[in-house]
Amino acid sequence: MQLIIDNHKHRYEIENIARMFFHDHKFKVDFDVDPSEKNYIISGIRKDNLAYAVVNIDRRANYVQDEIPKNATDDELEWLLCTLMYKALCNVSGKTQPWGMLTGVRPTRLVHRMLDSGESIENIRNKFINDYKINDEKFRLLYQSASCEREIIKSSNENDFSLYISIPFCPSRCNYCSFVSQSVEKMDELIAPYIQKLIQEIKDAAKIVNKLNLNLKTVYIGGGTPTTLSANELLKLMSAVKENFNLNSVIEYTVEAGRADTITKEKLEVIKSLGADRISINPQTFNDDVLARIGRKHTAQQVLDAYKMANEVGFKCINMDLIAGLEGDSVDSFMSSLQTAISLEPQNITVHTLTVKRAADLSENFEEVFKKGENSVDTMVSACPQTLALSGYHPYYMYRQKGTLSNLENVGYSKEGFDGYYNVFIMDEIHSIIALGAGGVTKLVHPKTKEIKRIYNYKFPIEYIRDFENIINRKQEVIEFYEK
């Protein structure tokens, strides 16, 4: 499909709007019509001061235009071009988007900005529904999430930071995975040297934050699947965290124990004894056929057993992740998974919508996955807020990603008093996140200027181990950033 940009520079935004409607089409961006191309989209400005959009797909066509206001700013022009494109795409496809014209990954930020500038809820609602064209259901979800986020944001003080530790290993690879995680079957021999280097990085990072007098607010050990490590490896790693950082100020310490086939009572006891109070046990679905299809080598019963074990060990907060739109899942099966999760009464349930990225095995069948998934995923995701509310869960944070079925959202739901702080801190860039390990991206937020700087660790464990000196050297930039 050809995307033609006629006489303006807002290609990126127009392409994003078009992609919401046609995930499965490859766009060829041009500045002139290619007569051999039957399907095309044009966004342009005419000489007589009219902005216009043309959509011509599969013999359905629509043309819309509007006058460009006198002295329009760049932003106003971009808005007009996007609005016209959205309108023409809705007309041709016969459908609207649940999130309207919003393409960004953090829509709650727009709400925060409006609340900060004193806008009333009516004005905010009008803006989202009439201008951005999101539907009523999504606005309720958005506003509720943003309101919870604001309470969490307020709790962060000037010198606070959070710590992220990456364990990029998993027992096997899920077919939708786009992370750098390595299957343990292939990477077993890397674990011991990886942990050794990681402990060194923990020691170095602790020296830096102590020198800067930073205050540790939350800790998150994620990945990958941290519980791929043995109990002894977890003991070494988490002891290093405890010995080097001051955990007295920590309000939440999470360890992702994502895959049930990696969880043992011994590991859970180690995790709890070294200070973690929140773990994530992620079924994704309670349907065994779907689990097998997505490449997870455990059953739903193993998740139930792991959950029972975690409750016996006594974690304060347990999160469970579910995914809507998995290959082979149906609305009934998804709703049954949701009900099973609810019946266990975890403090958090996070509902993701399937996202297919280029690095995932699934991406080879990209078009098929999208077509099949999009038929049912709207119903699955729409049922969540109300179903969960009836069991005492509220949405406390949300975000969107590119490449998600039906352009839907990911939402963290929580029981009263159990909102996950780290998730909000990282999503809303509230304070610095110091990230350690392979694939870790440190995101520094300057306490005074709010300037943001990223420091990247190597992606793969093998590079991380080999070029470790560079990682340590780069971390010195944290000091320069804060002392600026």
Ligand code: SF4
């Ligand atoms: S558990 Fe998560 S990180 Fe590991 S392979 Fe599956 S999706 Fe990827």
